[in-house]
Amino acid sequence: MISVRGITKRFGSHTALDGVELEVPEGTVQGLLGPNGAGKTTTVRVLTTLLQPDSGDAFVAGRSVLNEGHAVRQRLGVSGQYAAVDEKLTGFENLTMVGELYGMRRKDAKARARELLRDFRLDDVPDDKRAGTYSGGMRRRLDLAGAIVARPPVVILDEPTTGLDPRGRRDTWAAIESLASGGTTVLLTTQYLEEADQLADSIAVIDGGRIIAEGTAAELKTQTGGARVDILLAPSSDVDLAVGAVRRAGHEATVDRRAGRLTIGASGGSRDLIDVVEALHAVGLETTEAALRQPTLDEVFLQLTGNSAESDATVDEPGSPEREPVTAHGTAKESR
């Protein structure tokens, strides 16, 4: 339903997209996961015909973004990273306007607007409340509603929950899930691993303008080296003693000293869990938690890129010094 074929886009000397390839089958939710500046928004801008690629082409519902822009736009709903709702209009007026611009008759556009306001729980505010006075979560829901006014077969959502509080995020997730269950093909960009895990059937990891890995969340986790054993030591245990005991049992642990937590690669599965717990008991250490688990997507991401997605994505946290300027540069270019 969406087919991206070798898209390249440069801004001056900065290569934002470097041969991006992506196939999204009909009726699935595709996550496009990556840190800021990875090329997510540029990909979205190409797919929504807002930006012309330097080379390559992309197809939305079989129509080329290069040569059939109007046909692409007819089949596409878009919700942006920065909710582009008209602040001076009410929610109802915003949705009616979008409906009319999709070519609906005014009467039909109004009926559809009312229906969407109800579906997105935006109908319990006064009729004359302008979108400019909506909370962040309400604006995002309104923007999302605008994307599906014309019931397009394909919807592209660019970082739909960035900047939302947990409740706003949960509401938005529910809205996206109901969209997907209705058979709409969704491409969703996100810098949140949890979000991709929760919503997407398939995840493509993008970094430096290239797709570096693709698959379901489970596949990505297996690709990058199997399970982990998590140990939380009983309070005031000797952490060094624990690390030594685990090492003698043939395992290497990463340690969070303050929390008293050990994380151990466990390619042997439950056998490794038993080994580790027995080794600790042998030196007289108790555990508060002992668990075998799949790696988190953050660990996957770290392994794929050598960068942590979460810390890279969070603006306040200092990233690695050589990466930070590149990220800032890419973002500035993308947001134009």
Place this chain on the structure above:
Amino acid sequence: MSIASVLRDGRVIARRNMLGVRRTPGALVTGVAQPIIFVLILGFVFANALGGDNYREFLIGGVLAQTLTFNSSFTAVYLAKDLQSGLIDRFRALPMSRVGVILGRTSSDLLTNTISIVVVIACGLAIGWRVHSDIGDVALTFGLLLLFAFATSWIGAFIALTARSVEVAQSLGLLWLFPVCFVSGAFVSADTLPGPLRVVAEWNPVTAVATAVRRGFGNEPPAGFAVAHGWPADNALLYAALCCLAIIAVFAPIAVVQYRRISKR
């Protein structure tokens, strides 16, 4: 893209713009205050040096032409604001006509322009300006004013789509107004300007609109005013209308070209 869908989309956008004006009436202050200031300054500071009461009769046609030219900066600023806020991107991702977005702006700005025209007329009546012609001429004159307002709006739209930031659109949108409005016969007889400036003023569309409006309302120049001659002065109404059409014919297409170019960057 059919003409019908261009007009339809233009109407939807124009309605949205007008709702915006209605909800932030403060934005109209400039559109109302500016013509009042011009009428009062010219009518009382300059009038006595330039012919007294008769100059106040002469003045109104000039202030109308100047005000409608200045109002093109509203088009520039509003459109630049929509570009900057990301709303235009939202429109560009919709299956709508690309001309429709700009047409919606230039047509809804006719509302602001109509308000400005009414304000100038009211100020004129207050300082002694009168209409001396018949209803047909008056109707024709209002028609010309709206056509001219629509034409200058397209210049503003082109400036916004070229500048693409509110600040740049604001300064660019004002810069050209002063030479165009003042190297003209809007407030003096074009005949009194030196050499090459006189030729510029004689052919300046602002002169033609001011002259045609004065004739349409039956306002005579003050006694002793040098009378401008030549084809544009003798056929002011025709020349003014042709200028408006020419401005639209040039600036509408290049504004649309600029709109399309946004996707290349």
